[in-house]
Amino acid sequence: MDRRSIVKSIGIAGATVAAGALAACGKKEDAAAAPAASGAAPAPGGAPAVHTSDSVRWRLASSFPKSLDTIFGSGERFAQTVKELSGGKFEVTVHAAGELMPAFGVVDAIQNDTVEMAQSASYYFTGKDPIFAFGCAVPFGLTARQMDAWMEVGNGRKLLDEFYANYNIKSASAGNTGTQMGGWYRREINTAADLNGLKMRMGGGLFGEAMQKLGVVPQNMPAGDVYQSLEKGTLDATEFVGPHDDEKLGFNKVAPYYYYPGWWEGGAELEFFINKKAYEALSATNKAIVDAATRVAAREMTNKYDAFNPIALKKLVAAGTQLKPFSKEILDAGFKASMEVFAEHEARSPEFKKIHQDMRAFQRDQLLWSRFSQFRYDSYMATVTNL
Helix, strand or coil, X not given: CCHHHHHHHHCHHHHHHHHHHHHHCCCCCCHHHCCECCXXXXXXXHCCCECCCCCEEEEEEECCCCCCCCHHHHHHHHHHHHHXXXXXXXXXXXXXXXXXXXXXXXXXXXXXXXXXXXXECXXXXXXXCHHHHHHCCXXXXXXXXXXXXXXXXXCHHHHHHHHHHHHCEEEEEEEECCCCCCEEECCCCCCHHHHCCCEEECCCCHHXXXXXHCCCEEECCCHHXXXXXXXXXXCCEECCCCHHHHHHHCHHHCCCEEEECCCCCCCCEEEEEEEHHHHHCCCHHHHHXXXXXXXXXXXXXXXXXXXXXXXXHHHHHHCCCEXXXXXXXXXXXXXXXXXXXXXXXXXXXXXXXXXXXXXXXXXXXXXXXXXXXXXXXXXXXXXXXXX
């Protein structure tokens, strides 16, 4: 892909940024704004090392395995775009979970200046602070389009970056999965009572707290460890993303019941965590390149999920997967438990309350608009049989 085609793929929102980057990418970087070079030894005090030439080398640590081509591929697309926009002067190496650090060690690595970037799901880190959940997904939260609008045009990105600053993080979207599936189960789940005692792998976040109220025993583990646990029966269920990724991980072979929708992930956002010190050390040109490249990667990942999920779902059903909707009883029980969790965290944290209330106000307007636009349109189109 040449530079002109990259600019075209960014769209209107990112084209101006990318064009500015391209116009200046042949210039020498100002030595006073020299970027961090991950290949060099750390500077005293743990700060990222500084490279004084006009070349930049960063490392990006992902929380995901290479087998997940959509999610991990977002990091690879980012690195490729950075290299091409910079004419090869700015290179980012992308490392799968476990190569540089464990899957859930990436926030500590950013905070400690070990790497310049990470790619992860922010709700993996709610053990540090429940606010991390808002950067990815919360129960009965925003859809992909709503999340994108709240983060980039509403107050979402501003509010979260104010919080992330405590961890030396500047954030950017790495793409959105869209509304996820409700997971794989070794037995049928018909009522809320069927959830009691269920050992379930879940990504993390406030969803786990809500499910605990319903009697579920949450298990937080990397995706690569789930198959064997289901096969051995040490797990009863797992949720991950959706058909495209789930088929690759083979969950249908060890858990035949596939439920929907994933009410805890109406639109799960993956994030690029950028080391603030490393970013601020970049020249204006390279900052623009980083910003533009995240937009390219995020858009491509979301588009891939929309394109690939229905193809994979048909394959799974053809292979014997039993596709089932959650009952209204289960959805109502999940909603009640989730609202209790939000209320408890709001009572403990004014910052949590501020972000949550801002998100819900934005969501109410989005739901109102959807009644007269996409929801009505999609509802009709779902009834048309002669396309």
